[in-house]
Amino acid sequence: MKRPRRNHAPAFKAKVALAALKGDRTLAELAQQFDVHPNQITQWKSQLLERAMELFAIPADRRATPDVKALHAKIGQLAMENDFLAGALGRFPDASGKR
Helix, strand or coil, X not given: CCCCCCCCCHHHHHHHHHHHHHCCCXXXXXXXXXXXXXXXXXXXXXXXXXXHHHHCCCXXXXXXXXXXXXXXXXXXXXXXXXHHHHHHXXXXXXXXXXX
């Protein structure tokens, strides 16, 4: 039978990745100690190294850049809605967009 999938807490992942980063034990020893696969340890270690810079970033740098594609799609949707409503408003006599 397969072993059920395990979800590890972020604190555990950080602990394992830091132990791997120290380099005083081999991956096989760490895998046996923490009961995880060596490939998983390598993955967590690389994630830690990639995201370590985010920890020391200033708050202005942490702000996510807006998704340009999503914004353009929203603009297009709103423009289509405005065109539709302007056309629908023109069908009624004595209808005006101004009040």
